[in-house]
Amino acid sequence: MATGPTFAHRHILGMEQLSQEDINTILSTADSFKEISVRPIKKVPTLRGLTVINLFFEPSTRTRLSFEVAAKRMSADTFNINASTSSTVKGETLPDTARNISAMYPDIIVIRHSCAGTPLLLTRYVRAAVINAGDGAHEHPSQALLDLMTVNEHRGTLSGLKIAIIGDITHSRVARSNIIGFTRMGSEVCVYGPATLIPKGIEQMGATLSPSLEEAVRDADVVMALRIQRERQNDPLLPSLREYAREFGISRSILSLARPDALVMHPGPVNRGVELNPDVADGPRSVILDQVTNGVAVRMALLYLVMGNS
Amino acid sequence: MNTTWHFINGRIIDPLNKVDRTGNLLVIDGRIAVPDHPVPAGTPEINVSGCWIVPGLTDMHVHLREPGEEYKEDILSGCLAAVSGGFTGVACMPNTRPVNDCAAVTAMITARAAGAAARVYPVGAISLKCEGRQLTEFGELRAAGVVAVSDDGQPVVDSQLMRRALEYASDFNLPVISHSEDPALSTGLMNEGPVSTRLGLKGIPAAAEAVMVYREIALAEFTGTRVHIAHVSTAMAADLIRAAKIRGVRVTAETAPHYFTLTDDAVTGFDTNTKMNPPLRTEQDRQAIQEALADGTIDAIATDHAPHSILEKEVEFDQAANGIIGLETAVSLSLALVRDKVVDERRLIELLAVNPAAILGFDAGHLSAGAVADITVIDPQQQFIYTADQIISKSRNTPFLDWSLQGRAMLTMVGGSIRYNRISAALP
């Protein structure tokens, strides 16, 4: 890694800011890091002496663990702050929390927050590089990047593909980041879900709104199902999960409309029998565990690249 | 304090008297003199060449935050912001702490306002504590000095209560001002559309305003009462009001400068100073609001001046308070309507001075001989950059910070006394 790739971003706030070239840089860097995870000694000294704080205002096991594993494999010191239960309850504001953390001189802050735009807000109060690990329904760039990496590994390309994203588009930051990411790499993204869960003007993000589940999945290279919640903040979105599974779930017969070698993806955790039939979730086309493996590599790449630019 | 002045070389725009001429205006002892009245010896001259002399502007929708939230604004600071922005009078909404829902609170506001730079017209609450359950005593409030009733900040959810408010207010000739948003539909953070979708922020549909505006129109139409719709933000609502006026319904309406200046695109970047209720809408709505100002559908421009400190604004977008300050930018932003040929000068003064006074039912908004000399002098050309250090309000929550603006209030006179002036250091 003597001559690192050029990467112009101090923070990773969303896919929106990343060009096709940036995405290629991240994916090739992640690719070179992936092999570290299968070594007997899974550690390189690249980020030794640097401090990474995982600042999670929203409960998360998977993403936080993935960032923590990534940082430790790069020899960084990591600290986890579960802010959802601590400071905000005491009435401390985000600027207070941010200035306090910044006074400890961390190098990278990985933030997850239920409010869209908070990672951007954080950059105003800290010196550290900020990586967005999910902000409300806005963006989840590391998830989109690991999805791109997984598809690229299986397809050998990210252009000219048809990506079907099925389910709750409205509340999904994964959907937004993937719509931006896949379209920017030259693929078509078709979205479909119950009308209560399709946000107004999603086409203006570059996605195609499919008229039916069948149309969305037909000839798709990738079928990505999103996690469903029946109700949010007293907003009656769906009458029942049972009906959702029947009308909008991915069954084997729906999947048969996709390309024979189509990949089945899910950002996890899966409601088995709701978004995905169990035989689809655990079937031969499912790459859900590859997504998890690649998540660590992508996050190693992001930590490395933002530090290379400080 | 001197209240005798001679304005010279101004363009006098006085729509109510159908006057638009260049010349002089004499004020003697706080009242406007008859034309060609001899100028008393020693009367100080104010040269306002290149400027307009117009009736004092009235902002019929502000939040002065006193009593209860004086760290954001108080009656004195808000009135100073008002006169610096060209307003000689402001109507202050009742959602203070405590709410202005009884004569004692109104009296407290009126007493504090006695020392203020601008005239203060208190608006009383429709319901006790603005909770939407029990009507306030409109008669007592009227006697104490309120000029209208409103639960602004909250819609009146209960349609029966709103109907009774309209009927009962008519006994006291009090206008009822409606904050028209269906609360179940307006739990979001910004306008619902492609921008909210891109940003992942929960949306408030235009329909949230339209359904409530239509309810108010239907109630006013059925009961034969009048209703005033506050801060109209959507094309849908403007269309409903236009159609109602054609049918003869007694409905009036106001909008705020941000609704004809900005769109929801301004929320990109998550600036909490673009968060308000109702929210910034689409370009199509913005244009519809301009048309409604031009064709008489919307009667008044009001700022919805809503000061908040950094405690409420330097936070996550979801948690930020709604509202922006507006008293100091309204004239500049409204003058753009004239430059863009949306309205002419005369219509602009109707929107800012004549109609607000008429809707609230007081004798102001004209320059008739003998009238109290509430006068605003506007330089339509002056360019300036609106920087934080110029802000007179206690709060700085504005999306127009560092904007380059054209046109400004140069002098504000209340009852013949100069309350703010940018013309000359020799003047008060």
Ligand SMILES: [Zn+2]
């Ligand atoms: Zn209001």
